[in-house]
Amino acid sequence: xxxxxxxxxxxxxxxxGINLLYCFIGVFLGTVIGVLPGLGPTATIxxxxxxxFKIEITSAIxxxxxxxxxxxxxxxxxxxxxxxxxxxxxxxxCFDGYQMAKKGRAGVALGIAAFGSFxxxxxxxxxxxxxxxxxSSIALIMGPLEYSSLMFLGCSLVIYFSSKSLLKGLIxxxxxxLLSTIGMDVMTGAERFTFGxxxxxxxxxxxxxxxxxxxxxxxxxxxxxxxxxxxxxxLTASTSLLxxxxxxxxxxxxxxxxxxxxxxxxxxGVLPGGGAVISSFISYGMEKRLxxxxxxxxxxxIEGVAGPETANNAAASGAFIPLLTLGIPPNVVMAxxxxxxxxxxxxxxxxFINEHPTLFWGIVTSMYIGNIILVILNVPLIKVFVQIxxxxxxxxxxxxxLFCFIGAYSLNNNPIDIxxxxxxxxxxxxxxxxxxxxxxxxLTYVLGPIFEKSLSQSILLTQxxxxxxITRPIAIILxxxxxxxxxxxxxxxxxxxxxxxxxxx
Amino acid sequence: MLIIPFLNFRIMDKIRKDIISxxxxxxxxxxxxxxxxQMSVWQRSYPGEGLFPLIFGVLLLCLSIxxxxxxxxxxxxxxxxxxxxxxxxRMKQGRLFKYLATILFYVICFDILGYVLTTGLVFxxxxxxxxxxxxxxxxxxxxxxxxxxxxxxxxCLNVPLPLGIIKYLWE
Numbered sequence: 001x002x003x004x005x006x007x008x009x010x011x012x013x014x015x016x017g018i019n020l021l022y023c024f025i026g027v028f029l030g031t032v033i034g035v036l037p038g039l040g041p042t043a044t045i046x047x048x049x050x051x052x053f054k055i056e057i058t059s060a061i062x063x064x065x066x067x068x069x070x071x072x073x074x075x076x077x078x079x080x081x082x083x084x085x086x087x088x089x090x091x092x093x094c095f096d097g098y099q100m101a102k103k104g105r106a107g108v109a110l111g112i113a114a115f116g117s118f119x120x121x122x123x124x125x126x127x128x129x130x131x132x133x134x135x136s137s138i139a140l141i142m143g144p145l146e147y148s149s150l151m152f153l154g155c156s157l158v159i160y161f162s163s164k165s166l167l168k169g170l171i172x173x174x175x176x177x178l179l180s181t182i183g184m185d186v187m188t189g190a191e192r193f194t195f196g197x198x199x200x201x202x203x204x205x206x207x208x209x210x211x212x213x214x215x216x217x218x219x220x221x222x223x224x225x226x227x228x229x230x231x232x233x234x235l236t237a238s239t240s241l242l243x244x245x246x247x248x249x250x251x252x253x254x255x256x257x258x259x260x261x262x263x264x265x266x267x268x269g270v271l272p273g274g275g276a277v278i279s280s281f282i283s284y285g286m287e288k289r290l291x292x293x294x295x296x297x298x299x300x301x302i303e304g305v306a307g308p309e310t311a312n313n314a315a316a317s318g319a320f321i322p323l324l325t326l327g328i329p330p331n332v333v334m335a336x337x338x339x340x341x342x343x344x345x346x347x348x349x350x351x352f353i354n355e356h357p358t359l360f361w362g363i364v365t366s367m368y369i370g371n372i373i374l375v376i377l378n379v380p381l382i383k384v385f386v387q388i389x390x391x392x393x394x395x396x397x398x399x400x401x402l403f404c405f406i407g408a409y410s411l412n413n414n415p416i417d418i419x420x421x422x423x424x425x426x427x428x429x430x431x432x433x434x435x436x437x438x439x440x441x442x443l444t445y446v447l448g449p450i451f452e453k454s455l456s457q458s459i460l461l462t463q464x465x466x467x468x469x470i471t472r473p474i475a476i477i478l479x480x481x482x483x484x485x486x487x488x489x490x491x492x493x494x495x496x497x498x499x500x501x502x503x504x505x
Numbered sequence: 506m507l508i509i510p511f512l513n514f515r516i517m518d519k520i521r522k523d524i525i526s527x528x529x530x531x532x533x534x535x536x537x538x539x540x541x542x543q544m545s546v547w548q549r550s551y552p553g554e555g556l557f558p559l560i561f562g563v564l565l566l567c568l569s570i571x572x573x574x575x576x577x578x579x580x581x582x583x584x585x586x587x588x589x590x591x592x593x594x595r596m597k598q599g600r601l602f603k604y605l606a607t608i609l610f611y612v613i614c615f616d617i618l619g620y621v622l623t624t625g626l627v628f629x630x631x632x633x634x635x636x637x638x639x640x641x642x643x644x645x646x647x648x649x650x651x652x653x654x655x656x657x658x659x660x661c662l663n664v665p666l667p668l669g670i671i672k673y674l675w676e
Binding site: 051054055167168170171174175177178181185187188190192193216219220223224392394395397398399401402403405406409410413415418419422425426433434435436452455456459460463464 | 519522523525526530537540544545548550551552553554555557558561562564565568569571572575598600601604605608609611612615616620624627628631632636638646650654658662663664665666667
């Protein structure tokens with residue numbers, strides 16, 4: 001089948017009644033949780049993972065993907081209107097978006113953010129549509145050694161760029177790998193760390209781990225925080241939402257930032273560790289540097305809203321490229337999506353498009369539809385969404401707990417799973433208290449079995465002969481880059497020390 | 506100047522936490538290494554089931570030792586500066602323990618009392634006794650959430666939620 005036929009087939013799938021409904025649910029939920037500070041797409045997808053077991057895989061992934069890119073839209077609303085970023089990627093929107101709102105231009109800020117997001121998001125999906133089949137064909141050439149080294153580099157980049165502390169990120173990654181070894185070994189069939197328990201033979205269910213680490217721990221962590229639980233008492237920005245359509249001058253000022261944000265977002269979204277947050281910050285910095293009036297940034301410059309908002313949405317869509325073509329999640333949300341695929345018995349990777357064309361094209365085309373739904377939802381319903389911010393956290397926490405517990409129970413209809421998710425919740429809470437991020441753990445937990453399998457296959461193929469490893473230059477380069485990343489803090493420390501010693505002399 | 510003692514306290518607290526975690530992680534990794542050696546690590550030219558746990562166990566041990574050493578060095582640096590313990594506002598840990606107790610109740614009673622009764626009780630406990638919300642709104646939210654979620658999971662998603670004692674009362 002040709003490209004256009006595939007695309008049409010995809011639209012037929014994504015426009016089917018049930019998939020359209022799940023797409024709407026996903027983007028709507030995404031916008032809602034994007035508005036709510038604290039509850040992000042990671043926690044929401046983690047909480048909803050067990051529910052997706054009961055749904056057909058295409059609908060399930062369409063919904064989870066919708067939550068992810070929908071949350072990027074929602075975060076903007078509160079950034080502009082109340083100066084509270086609902087999402088980390090919307091932090092930079094506060095700088096100029098809120099200033100615009102204070103000057104009575106809230107409508108224009110939200111309008112340009114919505115349109116920019118739509119353009120960036122759609123361009124990102126076009127990139128997925130066109131690049132994914134091409135990348136998959138290249139990835140097919142790779143052997144297990146190249147694949148495991150690429151996976152290792154992907155993990156390393158995510159840990160390096162997204163962890164506050166590289167050492168702690170690595171510790172979490174090692175624990176994630178260790179947890180993934182629990183259960184039956186894929187190569188030998190022997191049991192590992194099961195301690196005779198039948199329920200551990202298949203390993204720890206990813207949904208239980210995710211719900212505990214991201215859902216329950218969130219409730220426990222916020223139980224002792226007063227400030228984070230507070231809702232804004234009033235809408236601090238004066239809003240004039242009637243005029244949401246930006247004027248000609250606004251479009252002229254925003255056109256280039258939107259174009260640059262789109263390219264930057266797609267590029268950083270594809271790279272592991274990049275993602276929506278980094279792309280929005282880089283876009284803001286880039287626009288400020290390229291602007292003829294950098295002093296206007298922070299005072300309500302429309303370029304400071306248009307660029308980052310476009311970039312974060314383009315990155316959110318672009319992040320699907322490595323997941324769908326290589327099976328490598330570039331961030332934690334994508335790792336959870338990979339988990340959702342694997343629960344349904346599907347492993348994204350180079351063969352994914354050929355083996356599951358209806359699933360691939362269904363998901364990709366649903367993202368076009370999701371972006372249109374988001375613009376339709378976001379423009380007229382902004383005032384409705386912003387009211388969600390005023391829902392007291394007191395009502396949200398029991399609802400999160402409820403969804404986690406029924407979700408856990410629904411996996412095997414076994415109350416023991418509720419206890420397991422509670423234990424992981426306590427572990428997640430302690431991790432947050434001791435400043436360990438659960439993201440790298442989740443990522444390596446999902447990738448662990450695939451990494452172990454491909455590395456074991458490589459050892460088997462090369463007869464454990466390290467000299468054969470040298471004949472694979474791609475694998476060596478990828479491994480070398482990863483090792484360099486880990487050694488870079490030591491090199492930096494050494495160079496600084498050397499520099500200091502020279503200056504003393 | 507006033508902020509320095511507070512910063513010192515925060516840094517010391519962070520270091521203390523890091524040292525505790527480093528010790529715990531080191532003990533965990535030693536157990537993993539020990540258990541890995543109980544398995545087959547290498548079989549001719551093929552990795553055994555214990556190889557990867559052993560590698561990651563050793564890696565975890567090295568990393569936790571690094572975390573320990575880095576923080577011990579920091580302690581020595583901080584001690585050189587005069588350390589004053591400021592009056593840091595205590596966090597609301599009472600609410601946390603109440604939440605933990607309520608969740609524990611949910612875990613224990615879910616199968617015995619059934620979904621509707623346990624969820625209702627937990628919701629009311631959280632909203633009225635922990636979060637101190639209005640009685641009427643709490644009852645309303647509880648009622649709507651419990652029945653909506655029961656309908657969603659039991660009827661739409663085919664999850665057979667336990668009915669507990671309600672089942673016997675019904676019969």
